[in-house]
Amino acid sequence: MEMKYVPTTCPYCGTGCGFNLVVKDGKVVDTAPWHRAPVNQGKTCAKGNYAAEFVNSPDRLTTPLIKKDGTFVEASWDEAYALIVSKFKAYKPEEMACLASARVSNEENYLLQKFARAVLKTPHVDHCARLCHASTVAGLAAVFGSGAMTNSIEDISEAKCIFVIGSNTFEQHPLIGRRIMMARLNGVKVIVADPRFTPTAKQADLYLPFFSGTDVALLNGLMQHIIKNGWEDKEFIAKRTKDFDKLKEVVMKDTYSLENVAKVTGLPAADIATAAEWIAKAESSALLYSMGITQHTVGVDNVKSTANLQMITGNLGKRGAGVCALRGQNNVQGACDMGCLPNVYSGYQQVANSDLHKKMTEAWGCDIAEGKVGYTVTKMINVLADEPGTLKCMYVMGENPMISDPDLHHVEKGLKNLEFMVVQDIFLTETAELADVVLPGSCYAERDGTQTNTERRVQLWRKAQDAPGQAKPDWQIICELGAAMGYEKQFAFKSPEEIFNEVAKVTPSYGGMTYARLGAEGLHWPCPTAEHPGTPVLHKEKFGTPDGLGILTPIEWKQPAEVPDAEYPLLLTTGRCMWHWHTGTMTRRSESLEREEPTGWVEMNPEDAKALGIKDKEMIRAISRRGEINIGARVTKDIKKGVVFMPFHFKECAANILTNNALDPIASIPEYKACSVRIEKIPEV
Ligand code: SF4
Structure with missing residues (x-):
């Protein structure tokens, strides 16, 4: 052995x-x-x-599949490639789109966007960051010049105050939650704002149970109270920021007085005042957020408001502070860094900039998609569903929109309008079932590569076993497809390391990285040269904006796109649970995790449940304007009256049948965190 x-x-x-x-x-x-x-x-x-349990699951995909007469049949790689090439060559570039994946390596994401732009010549490439942190990328880039978490995970434990808003850190980023506890053991005050009394909220010194969708009101209220009391960091504001007067014009309005914000958010005014005092008076205060902030039609506004608060209190460019945007998936940061977004090449180099278009054309040695911004994921689905014939063909790597995207009936309608879809994955997902060709890829344990975590640390994956059957590493599949399409030279990579070396060559923020330098510790970007030590804390001396100043942005609070009314009186917010991961493709095949939470549920406040005559564990029907599901009730005081919560992992009671695909106008992120539903008892038959 x-x-x-x-x-x-x-x-x-x-x-x-x-x-x-x-x-x-x-x-x-x-x-x-x-x-x-x-x-x-x-x-x-x-x-x-338990991350080993799904790796050798018996239903891993082991051979390419081609759909014939509505049924998948096993095929050779040559047959699959020949069919794909014949189809890809038959469409115009604008008729094709690619989805990259926060699940695969940097190298594979880099290759997929290169394949889209250099081989298919389409500008339409995106991935599921659109659904989780597109607001962060757009919002923080606009005000700081860099759309990423400003500080390191390690230095959270050095904060003197921690404000968590819209993040259930203890369940969703548990080893970051550990850093909060380390700080708390040192006497640091922890404030948590969340409509649910989550395990994170239960550890707080001050819990703010506000209504989902009232983030800007709360943040403006905190800022008004800080400014009224003269607690703002005047030196930081003067030296490092601009537009403070414009910010004040909005946040000092009576709309954002403690009393008015208390009414909008459902919080006691005294608690808002206490939070403001703790944040402003701490020597350093870290703000942590996640999808409770981003997944709104005002996601970018929310993100910019967190940045405003941290700037006026001088909490940037130093340890124990910062805007800590906690990215969701293992490599969602990396997939963004690699240019799997419709507006940028790797390293956030704008496609619309003619110099950068020329740079990539020369680097790749072929004509590439014209330098215009392509469709986002959400736009792709809307176009497919509502303008049939515009997009005709998709190549999807490691994504499962049939569970993850909002308004699933709309998604299904869209994907069924495709003439040809290739899905590359490790399991026959709900999306793969709709494909014409399925290609068996590899999981994280089956290839070398790199991924970039939420603190911008690039780390190595190391191959532990071969992929099962005929399955191949995703980078190899893309290279073989590229060669089959006639682009041998552009895809002549023999290893992930060779791909990474090309990434470093064309991506300034990764420019100084090599596999040898990454070693066991990894490196934080930006790391522009071979001598550069990496950058755990951003914006120490200046921001990445053209003049180096942080931009304070006046923002008014707006209601969610859909608010409770007489017909749909409850506000639904969705999220993850501790035991499962996103669409459940991996965790639901992990016996130990599935045993803990074998299906979904709806959390509701006892007062709401009593008014409807619903008991704990009773199966109920949840209905929105977009669909309905049957799901078990979990009656608990841990959720605010008037609000219900569902995890979205479970296909048998898919929360995203109910959610609203209303989008943030800048980031095109859907409003998963607020829509209206009605809960009914299921009639006895
Ligand atoms: Fe760490 Fe997140 Fe993996 Fe848990 S799920 S072990 S917190 S990376």
Whole structure:
């Protein structure tokens, strides 16, 4: 029996914990602590602990599949490639779109956007960052010049005050939650604003149970109270920012007085005042947020408001402070960095900039898609559903919009309008079932590569076993498809390391990175030169804006696109649970995790449940303007009256049948965190 331990990086959340994969006779059988892992020092959460369980699941895809007469039949790689090439060559560039994946490596994401732009010549490439942190990328880039978490995970434990808004950190980024606890053990005050009394909220010194969708009102109210009391950091505002007067014109309005904000948010005015005082008077205060802030029609406004608060209190450019945008998936940061967004090449180089278009054309050695901004994921689905014949063909790598996207009936209608769809994945997902060709890819344990965590730390994956059957590493599939399309030279890579070297060559923020330099610790971008040590804390001396100043942005509070009314009187907010991951393709195949939460539920306040005559664990019907589902009730005081919550992982009671695909006008992110529903008892038959 041969045993070995392969250190690698977790495939679930954006924390980027390291652990060892235990390999027995060439097969991954377990995980074990990697005590020197830089982010987590050997500790993991339950998902990380069981991250080996799905790897050799019996229903892994092991061979290409081609749909014939509505049924998938096994095919050779040559047959699959020949069919794909014949179809891809038959469409005009504008008729094709690609979805990259926050699940795969940087190298694979880089290749997919290169394939879209250099081979298919289409500008339409995006990925699921559109659904989670597109507001962060747009919002923080606009005010700081860089759309990423400003500080490192490690320095959260050095904060003197921590304000968590719209993040259930303890369940969704548990090893970042550990940093909050480390700070708290040092006497640091923790404030949590959330409509649910989450495990994170339960650890807070001050809990602010505000209504979902009232973030800007709350943040403006905090700022007004700080400014009224003269607690703002006048020196930082004067030296490092601009437009304070414009900000004041809005936040000092009577609309944002403590009393008025208390009415809008449902919070006691005294608690808002206390939070403002703690944040402003702390030597350093870190603000942590996640999708509670971003997944709104005002997601960009929310993000900019968090930046406003941190700027007026001088909490940027130093340790223990910052705007800590906690990215969701393991490599969602990397997929954005690699240019899997319709407006940028890798390193956020704008496609519309003619110099950068020329640079990439020369680097790739062929004509590429014209320098115009392509469709976002959400636009792709809307175009497919509502303007049939505009988009005709899609190549989807490692994404599952049939569970993850809002208004699933609309998504299904759109995807069924496609003439040809290729899905590359490790399981036959709900989206893959609609495909014409399915290509078996690899999971994180089956290839080398890199991923970039939420703190911009680029770390190595290391191959622990071969992919099952005829499945191949995703980078190899893209290279083979590129060559089959006639682009051998552009896709002549023999290893992920060779791809990474090209990434570094064309991407300034990764310019100084090599596999050798990444080693066990990884490097934080920007790391522009071979001597550069990486940048754990951004904006120390100046911001990345043209004049180096942070931009304070006046923002008015706006209501969500859909608010409760007589017909749909409850506000639905959705999210993840501790045991499962996104569309459940991996965690629901993990016996230990599935045992903990085998299906979905709707959380409702006892007063709401009583008014409807609903008991705990009763199956109920939840109805929105877009559809209905049957789901078990979980009656709990841990949610605010008038609000209900559902996790979105479960296909048998898919929360996204109900959600609203109303979009933020700048980031095109959907409003998963606020829509209106009605809950009914299921009539007895
Ligand atoms: Fe994996 Fe995130 Fe858990 Fe760390 S905190 S083990 S990265 S799921």
